[in-house]
Amino acid sequence: MTIPTVSPALPYLDIMDPAFHPDGAEVRAARAAHWCARTPMGFAVLRYDKLTALLADRRLRQGTFRILSAQGLTEGPLVEWLNSTILSVEGDDHTRLRRLVSRAFTPRAVSELRPRMSEIANELVDRFPGDGPVDFMEAFADPYPARVICELLGVPREQHDAFRGWANDLGLAFSFTAAANVERIEAALEGLHAATDALLAQRRARPTDDLLSALIAAEADGSRLSTEELRTMVTALLFAGQDTTRHQLGNAIATFLCHPDQWTLLARQPELAAQAVEEVVRVVPTVPLTSRIATEDLEIDGVAIPADSHLALFLATGNTDQAAFGTDADRFDITASRQQQLTFGGGIHYCLGAYLARIEMVEALPLLARRLGPIEPDGDPTWRPAMGIAGPVTLPIRFRREAP
Numbered sequence: 001m002t003i004p005t006v007s008p009a010l011p012y013l014d015i016m017d018p019a020f021h022p023d024g025a026e027v028r029a030a031r032a033a034h035w036c037a038r039t040p041m042g043f044a045v046l047r048y049d050k051l052t053a054l055l056a057d058r059r060l061r062q063g064t065f066r067i068l069s070a071q072g073l074t075e076g077p078l079v080e081w082l083n084s085t086i087l088s089v090e091g092d093d094h095t096r097l098r099r100l101v102s103r104a105f106t107p108r109a110v111s112e113l114r115p116r117m118s119e120i121a122n123e124l125v126d127r128f129p130g131d132g133p134v135d136f137m138e139a140f141a142d143p144y145p146a147r148v149i150c151e152l153l154g155v156p157r158e159q160h161d162a163f164r165g166w167a168n169d170l171g172l173a174f175s176f177t178a179a180a181n182v183e184r185i186e187a188a189l190e191g192l193h194a195a196t197d198a199l200l201a202q203r204r205a206r207p208t209d210d211l212l213s214a215l216i217a218a219e220a221d222g223s224r225l226s227t228e229e230l231r232t233m234v235t236a237l238l239f240a241g242q243d244t245t246r247h248q249l250g251n252a253i254a255t256f257l258c259h260p261d262q263w264t265l266l267a268r269q270p271e272l273a274a275q276a277v278e279e280v281v282r283v284v285p286t287v288p289l290t291s292r293i294a295t296e297d298l299e300i301d302g303v304a305i306p307a308d309s310h311l312a313l314f315l316a317t318g319n320t321d322q323a324a325f326g327t328d329a330d331r332f333d334i335t336a337s338r339q340q341q342l343t344f345g346g347g348i349h350y351c352l353g354a355y356l357a358r359i360e361m362v363e364a365l366p367l368l369a370r371r372l373g374p375i376e377p378d379g380d381p382t383w384r385p386a387m388g389i390a391g392p393v394t395l396p397i398r399f400r401r402e403a404p
Helices: 026-034 048-055 077-084 093-102 109-111 114-126 134-143 141-151 157-172 177-207 211-217 227-258 260-268 269-285 353-374
Strands: 036-038 041-047 060-062 290-293 297-298 302-306 310-313 376-379 390-394 397-399
Touching: 036 302, 041 048, 048 177, 048 290, 077 177, 077 227, 077 310, 093 260, 109 353, 114 134, 114 141, 114 353, 134 141, 134 227, 134 390, 134 397, 141 157, 141 211, 141 227, 141 353, 157 177, 157 227, 157 269, 177 211, 177 227, 227 269, 227 353, 227 390, 260 269, 260 310, 260 353, 297 397
Parallel strands: 041 310
Antiparallel strands: 036 041, 060 290, 290 310, 297 302, 376 397
């Protein structure tokens, strides 16, 4: 890959270093020095105003596939899958796919599941032992979003655990550990595809009122989703609806462990749930950056960006930019009124599942705060790689249930 020639005054960030953290001190220093930095893959965008503009800039295309090619992965089932997802598809094909999916995957369909989300959350908390300890990821963050997306799509209960395991493994594709785990990832993809094909055949024969049946029936301008498109869409929804939300829930609890006053406040004022979710997603996003590729030569505030350059858009860094969020941008405050965080992206690639993720957390977090009472760490958590879908793998906590 050719690295564009740019001004030596730009900071440099080695985003492929395993120890690199997308919101670490060196990134913040680079943001203070310039809105842009060089990387081994091209450029990094670090400030809120530029991120907001470039997320919506149609001269850029989605570039997540470069995470794979930078590791030498240029062909095979994983590459083919990622390049065919709605995340990667561009132009008229993207518009058509998004219109069709939006006919089925509506806020109304998600909202109708809210009582069920509360039931699932309560069922899981009922199984927590006494006053702890418990691994929050295993006991709640893993099964909760998995059950929600599986029930939304109509996956049979006996298959939930299998779909959850495949989705978790597929999440490794979005990190710089993908090459080291490619066999595991592609095995998960094979399992997901086979199970999805079986479900599609069942729903075609016997439609129900679930999202899968709605996707099969969706039509726009005389067009429908092909079998291949349906398989890709369902596997993408199953993955995104589980892996990203589970880690965002883990990030939320890890953050509240450091801010017990905010946890207590949420328990007492559940009406703050929506603001709490936005603050969690802003301060500890499970997707700390996204990628774009320049489709033509660009010049942005004196920085020449040649066509085909990779731009790493540092959403996490933009979310704590004092120029946008004020001098208390690093403070975690669920009562604060702030402008829109960037974690769900922007432009034509704005996260399709943003509403689902928000509602799942709005239902879960105040319920957990009320039912668990004060929480505290019960050992050291383990973490996914910071450059990718970031969050805890294990999160041991202890809680003290309070009398009703």
